[in-house]
Amino acid sequence: MIAFVRGKYAVKTPARVVVDVNGVGYDLQISLNTYSAISNQDSGQLFTYLHITENAQTLFGFAELAEKELFLQLISVSGVGASTARMMLSGMRPEEIIRAIVQGNTRQLEGIKGIGKKSAERLIVELRDKLGKQSMEQSMLLNGTPDPNSDALHALMALGIGRPVAEQAIKKTMLTITENASLEEIIKQALKNL
Helix, strand or coil: CCCEEEEEEEEECCCEEEEEECCEEEEEECCHHHHHHHCCCCEEEEEEEEEECCCCEEEEEECCHHHHHHHHHHHCCCCCCHHHHHHHHHHCCHHHHHHHHHCCCHHHHHCCCCCCHHHHHHHHHHHHHHHHHHHHHHHHHHCCCCCHHHHHHHHHHHCCCCHHHHHHHHHHHHHHCCCCCCHHHHHHHHHHCC
């Protein structure tokens, strides 16, 4: 899997960019959100997602990792394809999409080309809880309050442990560990509490 590409922007349009990486041109489909982030740059790094279908292999590019993660959440919903997710990220900023889903604002989601009432409702039902938790965690980080529990949870999930199991292990750990324990200590103890 190609995680990111870094190089010169050989071609740049609101819908796609060709990144020259040491003489190899990678053609990436992008959203307007990403285009506005890179429009004044001649080179840079884009996070990528390779979408493989029966008829094509399409590489999508994202200026920020958070936008890529939201894209992946969106395409996990039945009936929302990669093109629709890109259209959503072109029609609204990622934080606006998250807010609309968390607040259950079907009307705002329906304003995006390709999203009807049923798709909007399905997005809200399937993503409201996931995105609500993520936006709470992100706002805590943006407010300058590092949350070792959140970091430990992400580390455990990266190891392949399901979220509910990881949350239980961290809760158990926080009852027994000292208040100023390092992230590494929290993770080690949580692994023992699985």
